[in-house]
Amino acid sequence: MRLPVNRSLFIPFIVAGDPSADLTVDLALALQDAGADVLELGVPYSDPLADGPTIQRAAARALAGQMTLPKAIQLVADMRKKGVKIPIIIFTYYNPVLQLGEESFFALAQENGADGVLIPDLPFEESGPLLELSERFGLPLISLVAPTSKQRIEQIASAAQGFLYCVSSLGVTGVRETLPESLGHFLGEVKRHSRVPVVVGFGISTPEQVAMLKDACDGVVVGSALVQKIEQLLERLQTSEEKNAAIAEFASYARSLAAPLREPCSSR
């Protein structure tokens, strides 16, 4: 996966099929225009254990529209056709991968132009067979570390591929008003062990939070805040005369979140 260097990464997350396959492609393009460096494409799942209500609702909308894991992966090819050039990570729970077949999953992801995969309910200990496939297909399996990882950080970080995803605080995905004070220390610890960029996600929802985190990590992941924005724009996104304006509003919101990362060198 080719990541920009000397630049804080802005990594948005959206759910494939929320609110429709076509709109997901449009929203991906809008995010690229807004300065996204990597896109996390979420695959909707009936029982998303690591997700809060916002992403649960997005998954329910996408599933109601018959989105599936194979269809979500095929969306990557559609995105490529429409001009999305940034790396795309397939974010999916493990069970749909098992049903598709682990090898078929990697083959399909590669064939459709994805750049990596992230499976939030597959911890290091269970990831053996997938790591092997990830290597064979050249698609990094992105690892997560959490505030509870402690002595596991070194082991996970040293094996990390692509980038390393730090979970900001205890809990599931979702907008948080405050982030823990210990976050800076945790990120420092992770950075000490990691050879790949260290990004932080879970709960990051305002430009202020992004600005605060900018110097402590190599990038941020924003999910629920963007998904919430999509939820607010649902009706307009699905009305032909308002669609473009809604997409532009979404892009401008995304740009506002990325903006603090683009400001020249801040002092700490």
Next chain:
Amino acid sequence: MMEHVPNEHGRFGDFGGKFVPETLMLPLEEIETELDKALADESFRQEYIRILQHYSGRPTPLTFAPNLTRQLGGAKIYLKREDLNHTGAHKINNAIGQALLAKRMGKKKLIAETGAGQHGVAAATVAAHFGMECIVFMGEEDMKRQELNVFRMKLLGAEVVPVLSGNRTLKDATNEAIRYWVAHCDDHFYMIGSVVGPHPYPKMVREFQRVIGDEAKEQFLAGEGTLPDVIVACVGGGSNAIGMFYPFLQDDVRLVGVEAAGKGIDTPHHAATIAKGTKGVIHGAMTYLLQDEYGQIIEPYSISAGLDYPGVGPEHAYLASIGRVRYESVTDEEAVAAFQLLAQTEGIIPAIESAHAVAKAVELARQMTPDETVLICLSGRGDKDVQMMMHHLGVKEGEDVASAR
């Protein structure tokens, strides 16, 4: 071979494991370490047994069912009376064990999920007993169906949180309990109600339920001088069944697990996970589950809220895969008939879950000879189901039950 399950990775053959978000790996490891220490600690064991005896009323009796046996004209039928436990079901065995472990770990806040409310009541009960806080997640739909149990939990001092996601039943309550645990794992203990979930839960719950089978074995040997020919237990997640079966795994005893066939396993309305499910991951464990071709989990159905679960304990999946336990299924109607039969022949009203085991045992006993024996794990009592049964049988107030149907 079977003595070594689960292995150090929490695997029962291909099943089990820990498929959870990274945040939970440390809490799970802490529980595993402390559980192993506790199980090796004689004083922990004695305290557990003491509370089972003096608080829950163990050992529960082994009851011969003479009238039912005579009526069927086949094998002799025995009942292991988990219905006589405090709070009315086997769930308390596990709740006491886990509360003791929580106490040992210095955690004073319990999280539980519940379907019908039996585990929720057991968790709320032990929380009161040990002076702990308790938060119970329950699907909004189940809260409507089991209003009385919701009130029981509140009477016991627990907080009951309605779950609004998914179909608002047990699966969703379990999701929400796990999500809450992810956010509060620093000071909360998650008390799971069945032999499901990530390692070490299936093993832990088995260890706290095997008292059923250990007692039954001793009682049966003392009374009959031999082991039963067949043992039958109902399986939702499967904790009463594992508790009963585990001490008999190495013996020459036929073990039969009974899943809920709902309106029939050839309809979409059942909870027969082993009969109709496929391999996958649910609530942190590799097991059999009801799912569509894309790996989305399908909502199960059963008249019994306690069997209404789309997965099954990984150890059951393993025991099915190696053929050690046979898993069969019983429909709503068969369970209802068995519920009435046991009430009328023996004066024992079983939980509708346990009535599934009774139905299968009746069928098997009929085909056996009077010198053979069948042991049923009567996992709970039916007080909680009386209202539902009244509704189901269409009995109106003042009407004679015997005239219904």
